[in-house]
Amino acid sequence: MGDPQADFDKVLGILDHHGLLNAEGWLLPEVQLVSVGDHFDWGPPEERQRAADSALALVAWLSAHPADQVTLLLGNHDLGRVGELAGFDAASFATAQAEADRVYQKGHTDEAGEKAFLERWPQVPTAELVARDFSNFREPQRTWVEFLLRARRFRTAHAAGPGLVVLHAGVTREDLDLVGLSPERHADADAVARALNGAVDDAVARWKDGPLEVPHLHQPGDAARGEGTGIFYHRPSLKPDDAERTRQTPRRRFDPRRLPAGLTQVVGHTRDKRVLELMGVTNLMPRDGVVRNLVTDGVRVDCAHGAPPPPRDTQAALVFVDGGMSHCPVESYELFDLDTRAAAARTTAR
Template sequence: MTSPRLQAALDRAAACASGAPRSAPPESSPPERRLRVAIGDPQADLTRFLAILDHHGLLTEQGWLRPEVQLVSVGDHFDWGKAPEREAVAQSALRLVAWLAAHPPDQAVILAGNHDLGRVGELAEFSDATFAEAQREADALYDGDDTDEMRERAFLGRFPQVPTVELVARDFSTFREEQRTWITHLLRERRLRTAYAAGPELLVLHAGVTREDLAAAGVSEEHAADAPRIAAALNGALDAAVDVWKGGRLIVPQLHHPGSADYGEGRGIFYHRPSLHPDDAERTRVTPRRRFDPRRLPAGLTQVVGHTRDKRSRELLGLPGEVRDGVLRHLVTDGERIAYAHGTPAKLGSREAALIFTDGGMGHARVEAYELLDLDTRMAAQPR
């Protein structure tokens, strides 16, 4: 049953998404955000997303976040569901982004994921009409690993903006031009961020960074556990790219490069997944990339990330165990060994690095079982 708070939030979101893109300015005297939580990839229906917030007691009767709440959304606000749901999913995702942006910047922190930047990357040159044309062809052609290679090459010859037919048929399947308009606005207004420093050595971002990525962003080894310095460098790199961006594909040098038929799949820190898979060994040595060796994580730094669910994490790390959606997970490494488990990690040693995974497969987990991360206790947030 939909609560009055949930219904009010749904109504607010619909109103926020109507008309031209807009975002709330900073408050002159913001209240103390005593409850700071991070939520994993919101690739699920808006009602489910807001129901999770409501279950945790984070919504007001008017349909906004409670004044004392800060919410950090770790990115990937678009693309999920099956083909018949695409129109509803496109609308739902846009309303979510608009609702988040209607909160002050310090209250709703919107982090970029690869699906968000895909709107100004792989999809930057599509109109609704040309994307619909490409998608009709992609739907008829895409068959997972059995997709006909010759026909795919012909498809990419007609649509060289994308690296695979799968991207159009499945990965970025709910694209609409108005989404790109909103993402462009949020980038230019500095509302769509790369990273957020939640503590001196606690960094929140979509997919994680290694020591090599920090070097590419201009962060020295001396400051490799300094979350505020790292967040400033990563956000500065995005802002510098946006400042010289005249439209078309947005590239952040050394950190993010969208995919294309010529370039291959997109690479960089918004695509990252930790991997010890033998086939990824060589690909983890260069930047930008799609996989990274978790033993190269910066010592002393805890990173809160999304992007990868439990099943995929275990596959790439070669680890057995029970696969669960909805729960927080963690990886800890000392640069040689790694440990991966459900829950959040204990206090790190000076030579250890950690990832806390927040992507619990929101569209697949029960609302009451979906865990949020309390950024102050660094444990699962308790419903209020």
């Protein structure tokens, strides 16, 4: 399931449309669900409280299922609760958000206002982050995220089959090198998932207070360093002026030709319009709700709607499953079947 940044009832509606729920509204026992991260932050400013309550209900519902039935993957919005937002309580966040709303309006930031804002709130990188990106934050969300991290219910990656791994935003060869995975194991989904999960688990075990950082993989943002970086922010880019994709990890953009060959990664985080823009694709119209793919042999990069063709050892693939859930009709939102490696066929079985 791509990023569930949508009303809890809509998430349930999508799962029910695919025939995955029983009469009581729980997953059928034969269903295994992987939620690809970003469980918070959606909707306009006037819906902030409702969206915050809805997101918390979704996380509680997902985590109420057994760990071998529901896998919750971390996204940057989930980590933001224990990252940029780690030092906020209800009162201080309300004050900061009211100020941010004055500085960031209708997609535009008042530069002088933001400078003053960041002097008062140096733990965040921009006013936009407080006004829009992490707009639905409430303290109980941080409590849940911390608990699920320490209980190892929030995972970084899930090995779904030979050469098939699921995570929020994708990893390159450099990321895997830095967590100690040898190049000959970069196509081993189990080894990739163990290495990434182990790195985050080790960081959580050492973490006492303040923002959670994961060496090489995740650096929260602040006023001094700018926006957060690392694998939970990753987006592929071929834009020639995108210097971010050529910098050392952690970063926010990466060259897709650096993806590990032989590995298919199922990712969320990026809707179709942004993927096509970053990849310079002009022969496809952006579509919400659909599965899309990127395939590369390290030189050529091809993007298309639908699932990728059967992989070759010399190719790497991304399967994008963030279909803009809050913007897409229930009946048009595709789930990705990890068994068939294709968009899930709807079933009415109960």
